[in-house]
Structure formats: structure tokens, C-alpha cells
Amino acid sequence: MAGIVKEILAKPIQLADQIIKLSDDSTSYFRQDCSELKSKTEKLAALLRQAARASNDLYERPTRRIIDDTQQVLEKALVIIQKCGANGLIKRVFTIIPAAAFRRMGFQLENSIGDVSWLLRVSASSRDDEYLGLPPIAANEPILCLIWEQIAILYSRTLDDRCDAAASLVSLARDNDRYGKLIIEEGGVIPLLKLVKEGKSEGQENAVRAIGLLGRDHESVEYMIHAGVSSVFAKILKDAPMKVQAVVAWAVSELVEHYPKCQDLFAQHNIIRLLVGHLAFETVQEHSKYAITSNKSNSIHAAAVVLASKNLSVGNKPINDDEKNGLIAHPTGNKHPNQMHSVVTNTMAKNFQSKPKNGNVAVHTHSHIKNHHHQQQQHEHNVLLAGASIKGRELEDPVTKAFMKKMAARALWQLAKGNSAICRSITESRALLCFAVLLEKGPEDVKYNSAMALMEITAVAEIDSVLRRSAFKPNTPACKAVVDQLYVIMKKAGSDLLIPCINAIGNLARTFKATETRMIGPLVKLLEDGEAEIAKAASIALTKFACTDNYLHIDHSKAIISGGGAKHLIQLVYFGEQIVQTSAVILLCYIALHVPDSQELAQAEVLTVLVWASKQPFLTQYETVSTLLEEANSRLELYQSRNSRH
Numbered sequence: 238m239a240g241i242v243k244e245i246l247a248k249p250i251q252l253a254d255q256i257i258k259l260s261d262d263s264t265s266y267f268r269q270d271c272s273e274l275k276s277k278t279e280k281l282a283a284l285l286r287q288a289a290r291a292s293n294d295l296y297e298r299p300t301r302r303i304i305d306d307t308q309q310v311l312e313k314a315l316v317i318i319q320k321c322g323a324n325g326l327i328k329r330v331f332t333i334i335p336a337a338a339f340r341r342m343g344f345q346l347e348n349s350i351g352d353v354s355w356l357l358r359v360s361a362s363s364r365d366d367e368y369l370g371l372p373p374i375a376a377n378e379p380i381l382c383l384i385w386e387q388i389a390i391l392y393s394r395t396l397d398d399r400c401d402a403a404a405s406l407v408s409l410a411r412d413n414d415r416y417g418k419l420i421i422e423e424g425g426v427i428p429l430l431k432l433v434k435e436g437k438s439e440g441q442e443n444a445v446r447a448i449g450l451l452g453r454d455h456e457s458v459e460y461m462i463h464a465g466v467s468s469v470f471a472k473i474l475k476d477a478p479m480k481v482q483a484v485v486a487w488a489v490s491e492l493v494e495h496y497p498k499c500q501d502l503f504a505q506h507n508i509i510r511l512l513v514g515h516l517a518f519e520t521v522q523e524h525s526k527y528a529i530t531s532n533k534s535n536s537i538h539a540a541a542v543v544l545a546s547k548n549l550s551v552g553n554k555p556i557n558d559d560e561k562n563g564l565i566a567h568p569t570g571n572k573h574p575n576q577m578h579s580v581v582t583n584t585m586a587k588n589f590q591s592k593p594k595n596g597n598v599a600v601h602t603h604s605h606i607k608n609h610h611h612q613q614q615q616h617e618h619n620v621l622l623a624g625a626s627i628k629g630r631e632l633e634d635p636v637t638k639a640f641m642k643k644m645a646a647r648a649l650w651q652l653a654k655g656n657s658a659i660c661r662s663i664t665e666s667r668a669l670l671c672f673a674v675l676l677e678k679g680p681e682d683v684k685y686n687s688a689m690a691l692m693e694i695t696a697v698a699e700i701d702s703v704l705r706r707s708a709f710k711p712n713t714p715a716c717k718a719v720v721d722q723l724y725v726i727m728k729k730a731g732s733d734l735l736i737p738c739i740n741a742i743g744n745l746a747r748t749f750k751a752t753e754t755r756m757i758g759p760l761v762k763l764l765e766d767g768e769a770e771i772a773k774a775a776s777i778a779l780t781k782f783a784c785t786d787n788y789l790h791i792d793h794s795k796a797i798i799s800g801g802g803a804k805h806l807i808q809l810v811y812f813g814e815q816i817v818q819t820s821a822v823i824l825l826c827y828i829a830l831h832v833p834d835s836q837e838l839a840q841a842e843v844l845t846v847l848v849w850a851s852k853q854p855f856l857t858q859y860e861t862v863s864t865l866l867e868e869a870n871s872r873l874e875l876y877q878s879r880n881s882r883h
Contacts, residue, residue: 274346
């Protein structure tokens with residue numbers, strides 16, 4: 238940096254020396270004017286030499302801009318001085334330099350003196366807190382110099398000063414997208430990342446928040462990714478105070494939202510593990526006793542051992558067979574106040590080794606407790622694998638803990654979008670259990686982010702059959718816990734969680750067995766909801782149950798009819814808003830195709846409805862809808878014309 242600055246300053250210093258030397262050789266006619274230019278040039282040259290001596294402290298971006306302008310001014314001044322030194326009578330007679338040119342040149346030199354003086358003050362590593370004012374170069378763009386000043390402070394001042402400068406950049410970036418662009422262009426990202434690594438808690442928060450606000454488009458995010466933001470954020474999520482970690486989780490969600498291509502890079506830096514670790518903290522009982530992202534038998538065994546010593550026997554009373562086998566009560570059956578705790582315990586118990594040959598669980602547990610020290614070391618290793626140090630986190634206030642979970646869930650939501658590898662990483666951890674618990678007991682904003690994360694994960698699972706089969710096996714406790722919570726939210730209806738939960742259930746339509754019809758009833762009931770968006774989401778979800786791609790489409794279509802779906806769909810087709818009509822027609826077509834001989838469809842005169850729909854331009858403009866209508870009408874005419882004769 239110092240070498241670059243000295244190179245930038247070399248040319249204007251040489252020009253200034255030439256002007257000073259030639260001023261002494263000027264003719265008597267111009268001597269007074271040249272003397273004034275010489276005086277100002279000498280002052281400017283002294284400042285330029287001072288800048289060269291302080292090159293280690295100078296902030297490059299304004300240095301380049303100011304010195305470039307100063308060099309142009311000195312080049313113009315040199316031309317004037319050279320004219321003043323013309324020899325010979327003829328040259329003196331024909332050399333005309335208006336007085337205004339000298340005045341204008343003097344004004345420009347004064348501006349350059351002001352600019353260089355400001356540059357020296359703003360780049361000083363220590364100065365009073367006086368207002369620096371704006372240099373003349375800022376006349377047309379004052380905000381640029383304010384940005385320069387704050388970035389210069391980030392480069393050279395104390396941690397407290399840098400904290401304040403980061404807060405100022407947060408305000409600027411929040412106010413205007415263009416200011417954010419300027420902060421990036423003027424080199425603000427590198428010192429902000431340095432403050433994230435070195436600063437105190439408040440300074441780290443301000444710097445991270447600034448970075449999150451700067452990432453408003455893919456070019457900006459890509460620049461910050463190349464600057465190393467992912468590795469810095471990973472370190473903070475592992476070691477920093479929870480308040481800072483929560484802001485980092487928010488910033489990750491912002492960067493990924495505006496540039497999804499960076500998902501994999503964050504995943505490579507173990508961001509997924511770290512976020513799940515924060516999500517699991519005080520959410521899943523004994524979460525730190527297992528490695529969150531590991532499915533390997535060794536880590537699960539070590540986790541189960543510690544759980545066994547605490548949970549297999551409570552008050553000398555062994556757990557019952559249902560608990561041991563991981564059976565979970567249906568939400569409409571007997572409810573238990575600690576249902577989610579039971580889910581978590583059962584999930585771990587499922588991975589626990591089978592009983593020893595003598596059948597004595599207590600003996601089995603005792604034999605492992607002898608190696609308690611070794612297990613403790615394994616536990617500490619697993620905590621590190623989980624991605625977040627738990628040191629001191631218990632002492633954080635509840636508001637900070639809730640904010641951490643909110644932002645961790647939001648970051649996982651954005652990271653999961655359309656990314657199979659990341660979704661596998663999330664589902665192989667205990668994140669699904671965490672989402673289930675948070676949907677049940679978390680604050681509203683945490684519930685919402687958890688629901689959105691589940692919606693994105695299930696959307697990927699709908700397309701990725703491998704993920705769907707591994708993460709959403711119907712008989713696994715984690716899947717049951719998630720589905721049960723989605724079901725409860727759908728039955729309650731009337732919350733912001735409703736649409737993402739409806740979408741998640743629709744995404745999982747192919748995982749439900751023929752006997753698992755409890756989801757159909759609430760979805761059918763939502764068809765008559767007054768809000769068009771909810772009715773549309775419900776009809777799309779039901780379509781995933783009834784479409785031909787679903788192996789159990791006939792069973793699900795019959796369940797929709799039995800739940801009274803036909804009459805609701807007819808109402809939507811005739812009287813619903815246009816955004817609902819199309820999805821309602823598609824669902825009605827699939828039901829008619831798969832159960833054409835249904836008496837309920839005949840009595841509801843579904844054929845008449847579909848004939849009407851096939852004449853509506855806004856529906857038939859879509860080739861897939863037009864084809865479905867044609868096929869459904871043909872099937873209904875074959876069966877219902879016969880039924881009508883009875």
C-alpha cells in the first residue's frame with residue numbers, strides 16, 4: 238500500500254517543483270501573478286511531501302481520486318507558468334494570459350490544498366473528534382467523502398472509533414442502495430471484515446450488520462464472498478458472543494437470499510452445522526450429547542450412552558416399551574405435556590444399541606459409566622462437531638436466545654432453497670426435531686421461519702426421491718413430529734404459518750400411506766376459507782395427493798370426495814378469484830379422472846362444471862389445463878351419463 242501511494246505522489250511532486258522553479262524565471266509583466274501561484278504551489282508541495290512520508294497511513298481510494306485531480310491542476314498551472322517565461326520581445330507581445338486565468342488557477346490550487354489537507358487529517362491514526370468538514374472535491378458528491386471518512390477510520394483508528402464508523406456505514410447502507418454500492422466500491426468490505434474478526438462485541442455487530450445490508454445484489458455478494466466473508470462468519474458462529482452470532486445468522490440469510498449460488502460455499506465452511514447447533518441449543522433436550530450432523534454409529538453410540546445414563550431410568554423406574562421403541566402418540570389421542578421431549582428421547586433411543594444378552598439395562602449402562610472420562614472427551618469432541626461452543630450461552634438472556642433461533646432458522650430456510658446437498662445435511666442432523674419443537678413452543682417469528690425452512694426442505698424432497706426416502710420416512714420419530722405439528726397448525730388455521738405448512742404437507746403428499754388420510758380433511762376444509770391465497774394453497778396441496786404421479790391417487794381422490802371436496806371446488810370454480818379458479822379446476826379434473834363413477838360427483842353435476850370451464854379462455858389458454866379438461870370430460874360422460882339413467 239505504501240509503495241503504491243508513493244508512486245501515485247511522485248508525479249505531482251515533480252510537477253510542483255517545476256512550477257516553483259519556472260516561477261522565478263517569469264517575465265516582469267507576469268511576475269506578480271506567478272509569485273502568487275508559486276506561493277500556493279509551495280504550500281501544496283509541502284503537503285504532498287507530508288503525504289508521501291505518511292504513505293503507510295493513507296487510505297488508497299480517496300488518495301487516488303484526490304491526487305489524480307491535484308495532478309491535473311498542477312499540469313494546467315505548469316502550462317501557464319511556462320507561457321509566463323517566454324523570452325524575446327515578440328513572444329512577450331503575443332503572449333496573452335487573461336487575469337481571470339490566474340484567478341481561476343489560484344482557486345484550483347487552493348482547492349487542491351484543501352483536498353490534500355483533508356486527506357492527511359482523515360487518514361491520521363490519531364486525531365481529535367473535531368468535525369473534519371468536507372473537502373472541495375466533495376462539492377458535487379458530499380456523501381462520498383462521508384463514506385471515505387468512515388472507511389478511513391475503519392482502517393486506522395481505535396476499536397471504539399471503528400465501532401462508531403461501522404454504525405455510520407450501517408445507517409448509510411440502510412438509507413440508500415447507491416450508498417451501499419459506494420461503500421463496496423470505495424473499499425469498505427475489507428476493513429469491515431477485519432473489525433468482525435478483531436472488534437469488541439458491539440463493533441462486531443455493527444460490522445456484520447453493515448455487511449448484511451451491503452449484500453443487496455448478486456454482484457455485491459459475490460465480491461464479499463471473494464473477500465472471505467464465509468470463513469469469517471464461520472469463525473464467529475463458533476466462538477463469538479451470541480448477540481453477534483445472531484446478527485451473523487441474519488447476514489448469512491441476506492447474502493444467500495440475494496445470491497443463492499453462494500449456498501454451497503457457506504456449506505463448505507460448516508455454516509450448516511453451526512446454525513443447527515444454535516437451533517438445537519436448549520431446544521432439543523440433551524442436544525449437545527450427540528454430533529448434530531453425524532449419522533455414523535460411533536457418534537450415535539456415544540450419544541446414546543450418555544442419554545442412557547440419564548433417561549433409561551428415572552427414579553429407579555425403567556422406561557416403558559412404547560418409549561423404548563420410539564412410538565409416538567397420535568396428536569388427537571392422549572396428549573402428554575412433554576410430548577416433544579419424548580420425541581427427542583425416543584429418536585435417540587432408536588439408535589441405541591440393543592440390550593445386552595443378560596437383558597439387564599442397568600448393568601449395560603454401568604459398564605459404560607466406568608469409562609466416563611473417555612466419554613466426556615468424546616462429548617466435547619461432538620460439541621465441536623455440532624458447530625458451536627456452548628461456553629457461556631446458558632447465561633444469555635431469553636430475548637437473545639430467541640433472536641438467535643429466529644435468525645438460525647431464517648438462515649437455514651434460505652440455505653435450503655433448491656439445494657439437495659444442504660437439505661440432506663440439515664435433515665441428517667437433528668434439525669427436523671428442532672423445527673418440530675419450535676413450531677410447537679417457539680415465539681411466533683421463530684415458528685414462521687421454522688415453517689418456511691420446512692417448506693423449502695420438503696419442496697426439495699418432493700423432487701429428490703433419495704432425500705424424500707431418507708429424511709421423511711413415515712415411521713421415523715423426526716418425520717412424525719414434523720408432520721404432527723404441521724397437522725396441528727392446519728387444523729387450527731388462522732395464522733401466518735398456515736400457507737407454508739399447507740405447502741409443506743403438499744410437498745410430502747407422496748410419503749403418506751393410503752390409511753393416512755387425516756391430512757385430507759383439514760385441507761378440504763381450507764378450500765372454503767375466505768382468503769384466496771389459502772384456498773389456492775389448499776387446492777394445490779390436494780392436487781399433489783390426487784394427481785396421477787401419486788401412486789395412491791385413487792385412494793386420496795376418494796378421501797377428498799368423502800370430505801366434501803367436490804362442492805367446495807365447484808364453488809371455487811364458479812365464484813372464486815381467478816388465481817384460485819385454475820388450481821380448483823385442475824384438482825377437480827384429477828378427481829374426475831380417477832373416480833369417474835362417483836355418485837357424489839354425479840349429484841354435484843361436476844360434468845356440467847367442467848364443460849363450463851372448458852369454454853373459459855382464461856383456463857383453456859394453458860395447454861395442460863385444456864388437456865386435463867378434455868380427458869376429465871370424456872371420463873365423466875362415459876360414467877355419469879349411465880348413472881343419470883338410474
